[in-house]
Amino acid sequence: MLRLSKKTEYALMAVKYMAVNQNGKCITVKEIADTYGISFQLLAKLMQQLVRNGIIESQQGTKGGYRLNKSADSILLLDIINAIEENYGLTDCMESEIPENGCARANCCTIRDPLAKVQNKINRIFSETTIGQIL
Amino acid sequence: MLRLSKKTEYALMAVKYMAVNQNGKCITVKEIADTYGISFQLLAKLMQQLVRNGIIESQQGTKGGYRLNKSADSILLLDIINAIEENYGLTDCMESEIPENGCARANCCTIRDPLAKVQNKINRIFSETTIGQIL
DNA sequence: TTAAATACGACTATTTAAGTCTTATATTTA
DNA sequence: TAAATATAAGACTTAAATAGTCGTATTTAA
Ligand code: SF4
Ligand code: SF4
Secondary structure, three states: OOOOOHHHHHHHHHHHHHHHHOOOOOEOHHHHHHHHOOOHHHHHHHHHHHHHOOOEEEEOOOOOEEEEOOOHHHOEHHHHHHHHOOOOOOOHHHOOOOOOOOOOOOOOOOOHHHHHHHHHHHHHHHHHOEOHHHO | OOOOOHHHHHHHHHHHHHHHHOOOOOEOHHHHHHHHOOOHHHHHHHHHHHHHOOOEEEEOOOOOEEEEOOOHHHOEHHHHHHHHOOOOOOOHHHOOOOOOOOOOOOOOOOOHHHHHHHHHHHHHHHHHOEOHHHO
16 A cells, blocks of 8 residues: 555644744644644654654643754654654565564565665655655 | 555566566466465466556466566566555555545645655656566 | 366455543643 | 643554455366
């Protein structure tokens, strides 16, 4: 299917929203979830993942929320994919988390290396695209 | 997850196998399935899809099998993806089968157009990669 | 006419994605 | 300091897509 997960779409929308609408102030999960009709609980957890990956920072408590941790131009599409997509990669054997294989067919596989080259090209596209570009 | 389906991997292996091993003669599903440990029934249906998409041709009956319908260099990775991946596209709104949307959030979505550009770049990669290149 | 192959639709099982529930913690403000 | 508002986080459930199976029909060479 080669599809971006909905989680990644939501995270992208949220980061773009923050880039456009934050002006020093914090932005709450509720505000973003309401704007796009995203489940609050689901988006909340995505925001937490973005914090853990250093893309945004949080402020707890009343008047709390989130804001970008760096400029929109320095946030890559690949950063968000890596933060949110669980097993990113064209094939099982290319998951960034597990450099070693995990595929029973690895010994007889004739397409692994060619696909790895394709994967590199795709990664390049994702790292050439920044949030700044999609504003 | 952004993963190629196993079906597409199998189809790629099969097409590459045919490119390497056919010399005029037909190649059976069984031969390919046994070589790579792929389910015979599953691969058989993939081969049929490749026939319908004009990538290979079939010969029924005893001594039957499949052979490539064109040169390895003129078979694009994108051809095989389009033949096998059911809903190819980065997002629900980009499925090649349904040019029109199918997404409830389309009205408020701020990432559709930027992602469409990324999709085009990915399509370019897939159409620049041929079976000839991965031999 | 038999054996070896493809053709194809319906079905099942497994895995992944998507969303929900619950409880805990931090922080501002009345 | 209590109440209100926000994030933090793990367990759980549901829905959808992927992967694989089964059964039967058809084609064709020997
Ligand atoms: S080794 Fe080959 S079959 Fe296994 S996951 Fe990688 S590409 Fe696919
Ligand atoms: S319109 Fe936006 S939310 Fe809907 S599928 Fe396309 S990118 Fe995703």
